[in-house]
Amino acid sequence: MSPKHDPKFISRRTFLSATAAALGGLALSGCGQSDGGGQAGGTAGGQASAPPSGATNTAATQEAAGAAGQANASLKGVNIKWSTWGNAGEIQRFQEYTADFNQRTGANAQLIPQPQDYEAKLLTQLSGGSAPDLFYSGDATMSKLISTNQIMELTEMLSGPNSKSKPEDVTEGLWGPAKTEDGKIWGMPVDCNPLVFWYNKQLLQAAGVTTMPADLQKQGQWNWSALQDMTQKVVATGKRGVIFEAWFGPTWGWVTTNGGKVFEGNTFVAVDDPKAKEAFQYVLDNLKAKTFTYSGTLPKGQGLDAMFLSQQTAFVVAGRWLLPQFKKAANLQYDIAPWPTNTSNKIEPATIATAYMVQNVKAANKDAAFAMLTDFVSPEGQKFRLQGGGNAVPSVSGADEVVSEGNLPPNWQAFIDAREIGYAVWPGMANFPGLSTEIEKYLSEIYINGGEAQAVLQKIADLVKQKQGAA
Numbered sequence: 021m022s023p024k025h026d027p028k029f030i031s032r033r034t035f036l037s038a039t040a041a042a043l044g045g046l047a048l049s050g051c052g053q054s055d056g057g058g059q060a061g062g063t064a065g066g067q068a069s070a071p072p073s074g075a076t077n078t079a080a081t082q083e084a085a086g087a088a089g090q091a092n093a094s095l096k097g098v099n100i101k102w103s104t105w106g107n108a109g110e111i112q113r114f115q116e117y118t119a120d121f122n123q124r125t126g127a128n129a130q131l132i133p134q135p136q137d138y139e140a141k142l143l144t145q146l147s148g149g150s151a152p153d154l155f156y157s158g159d160a161t162m163s164k165l166i167s168t169n170q171i172m173e174l175t176e177m178l179s180g181p182n183s184k185s186k187p188e189d190v191t192e193g194l195w196g197p198a199k200t201e202d203g204k205i206w207g208m209p210v211d212c213n214p215l216v217f218w219y220n221k222q223l224l225q226a227a228g229v230t231t232m233p234a235d236l237q238k239q240g241q242w243n244w245s246a247l248q249d250m251t252q253k254v255v256a257t258g259k260r261g262v263i264f265e266a267w268f269g270p271t272w273g274w275v276t277t278n279g280g281k282v283f284e285g286n287t288f289v290a291v292d293d294p295k296a297k298e299a300f301q302y303v304l305d306n307l308k309a310k311t312f313t314y315s316g317t318l319p320k321g322q323g324l325d326a327m328f329l330s331q332q333t334a335f336v337v338a339g340r341w342l343l344p345q346f347k348k349a350a351n352l353q354y355d356i357a358p359w360p361t362n363t364s365n366k367i368e369p370a371t372i373a374t375a376y377m378v379q380n381v382k383a384a385n386k387d388a389a390f391a392m393l394t395d396f397v398s399p400e401g402q403k404f405r406l407q408g409g410g411n412a413v414p415s416v417s418g419a420d421e422v423v424s425e426g427n428l429p430p431n432w433q434a435f436i437d438a439r440e441i442g443y444a445v446w447p448g449m450a451n452f453p454g455l456s457t458e459i460e461k462y463l464s465e466i467y468i469n470g471g472e473a474q475a476v477l478q479k480i481a482d483l484v485k486q487k488q489g490a491a
Contacts, residue, residue, distance in 0.1 A: 094391075095127040095391055096126030098385050098388040099128050099384070100127055100154070100385070100389055101130050102118075102129065102130075102152050102154035102155060102392065103133065103156070104134070104138075104156040105156060107135065111133045111135065114131055114405070118130070118131045121396075125395075129392055132152055139160075143161075146380075151170075151380050153388075154377060154380065154389055154393050155377075156210065156377060156378075157207055157377075159197050159198075159374070159445045159450045160450055162197035162206065162207060162378075162450065163447065166200065170380070171207065171378040171379060171381055172379040172381050172390075173205065174390070178205060182390070182394070183394050184394045184395055184398035184401075185208055185401075185416055186416075190416055191440055191442075193369070193439075193442050194209040194372060194439075194444050195209070196444030196447065197444075198378075201285075206378060207377060207378040208377050208397040210374070210375055210377050210396070210415065211374070211412040211414055211415045212412060212415045212439055213372060214435055214438035214439045215270060215273060215338060215373065215442075216337075216356045216357065216359070216434050216438055217262075217337060217357050217358070218335065218338060218342060219334055219357065220352070221353040221355060226257060227250070227254045228253055232357075233247075233357035234434065237358060237367070240366050242357055242361070242366070243361055244302060244360055244361070247335075247360045248306065250334065250335075251306070251335070252309075254311075254334040255311050259331075259332055260327065260334070261306075261334055262312045262333070262334070263312075263314075263315055263328075264312065264313075264314065264324070264336070264337040268371060269337075271460075272371055274359075275293070275296045276369045276371075277368040277369075278299040278302075279295050279368065280293045281293055283446040285447075286448040286451070286488060288480065288481050290480070296477060297473045298362075298473075299362075302362075304466070304476075308470060313333070314468060317467075325345055328342075328346070329345065329352065337359075339372075339373055339413075340410075340411055340413055340423075341411040343410075343429070344411055355430050356432075357431060357434055358438050359438075367438070367441065369441045369443055370438060370442050371443065371445075372438070372442040373444075377393050377397055398416065399417070399418030402414040402415070402416065403422055406422045415439075420436055452484075452487045452488050453487070455483065455488070458487065459483055462479060462480065
C-alpha cells in the first residue's frame with residue numbers, strides 16, 4: 021500500500037470519513053451503527069495490500085499462482101464479482117490476481133475497483149441489492165455488516181474441506197471485529213501490517229549512535245530509555261527524532277509496550293491503568309522536548325515518509341507499506357525494529373493494521389464466492405499479491421517467505437515477530453460509530469497543544485462512554 025501522502029492514496033482520515041458518511045445513510049434506513057478504529061486493509065488507512073504502481077507479475081508470482089490451486093470444474097463459467105479500494109498499483113495487482121484465478125479455475129470473476137469513496141458506495145450497493153459477491157471491509161464497518169445480516173458467517177466453511185485458509189492459520193490478534201464474542205468468524209484478514217519503528221541508519225550514526233535499534237532489541241536493550249537517548253542525540257544535530265501519527269496504530273502501542281491495557285471487552289480500562297498513564301506521559305514529555313514530532317505539526321505537504329526519505333528524521337512509526345518507497349531510494353540506509361518496550365521483555369504486543377475479505381449474504385453462487393474468498397486469502401493467494409516488494413505481511417501461516425525477499429529491510433523478521441503477538445483494533449473501539457475518529461481528533465489537539473496524561477485518558481474514557489451509550 022502506498023503512504024497517505026501519495027495523491028492516489030486513500031488516507032485513513034478520508035477512509036473513516038467516507039465510512040462515517042455511509043453509515044449515516046444506513047442509519048436512516050433503520051440499521052444500527054458501526055465505526056471503529058485502526059487501519060483498514062493490509063493496510064493502513066483503507067489501504068489495500070499489493071505492490072506499488074508499476075509492479076509486474078514476475079516468474080515467482082506465476083509459480084506461486086500455479087500452486088494456488090488446480091482448476092475447479094464447478095467454477096467453470098461462474099460469474100463472481102468482487103470489489104476493493106486501492107491505488108493504481110494495487111488495483112493492477114488485484115487485476116492480475118483475478119485473471120490468474122479465472123485461468124486456474126475457469127471462473128469468470130470480475131474485479132470492480134472503487135478507489136474513491138469506497139465504503140460509501142459499497143453500503144449504498146448493499147442497501148440497493150447490487151453489491152458484489154465479495155468485498156473488502158475495513159474494521160470500522162465489520163460490526164455493522166454483521167449486525168445487519170449483510171455478510172455471511174464463514175466459520176464452518178473456513179474449517180471445511182474446501183477451505184484453503186483455515187482459521188487456525190491466522191494469528192489470533194488479527195481477528196479484531198471479524199470474530200464475534202461467540203467465536204463466529206465473519207471475515208478473513210486479507211493480510212496485515214504490524215507497526216514497527218523504521219530507522220535511518222545514517223542519521224543515527226551521524227548523531228553518534230553506535231548500536232542500531234535492531235541489535236539492541238536482540239540484546240534485550242531496545243527500550244524507552246534507549247529510544248530517548250537516541251532521539252536526544254539526533255535532535256542535537258538539528259534533525260527530528262520520532263515522527264508518528266494520531267490514529268489507533270501509532271498511539272496505543274505505547275500503552276501495550278509498557279505492559280498496560282486499553283480495552284477489556286467494550287470497557288476502556290486504560291483510564292484506570294497506571295501503565296497507560298505512564299505511557300501517555302512519556303509521549304507528552306517527548307513531544308514537549310521535541311524529541312517526538314506529531315505528523316500534524318509538519319509543514320504543509322510534508323509527511324513522515326517524505327521526512328524519512330529526505331533524511332530529516334531518524335524514526336517513523338509505520339507498517340510495511342513504506343517499503344515500496346524506501347527501496348527505491350538508492351542512498352537511503354534503513355532498517356526496522358519492533359516497538360521499544362518499557363518492560364523487561366524484548367518485545368511486547370503492539371498495533372497491527374488490517375482489513376477483511378467478506379462474502380455478501382446475497383452472493384448469487386455462495387460456493388463459488390467462497391472458493392474465491394478462500395483462494396484470495398490463502399498462503400498462495402497472499403504470495404501472489406505480496407511478492408515483488410509487496411506492502412503488507414501475510415495474515416496466514418505459510419507465506420512468510422515474501423517478507424524476506426531481497427532481505428529488505430534487513431531485520432524483516434521484526435514484521436513476523438510483531439504480527440505473532442500484536443493486535444488489530446479492539447471491537448470495543450471498532451464497533452461504535454465515530455469513536456475512533458473522535459479519539460483521533462482529540463489526540464491531534466493534545467499532541468499539538470500538550471496536556472496531562474490522566475486528564476487525556478479521562479477525556480477519552482468520556483468519549484468512549486458517550487459513543488457507546490449512543491449506539
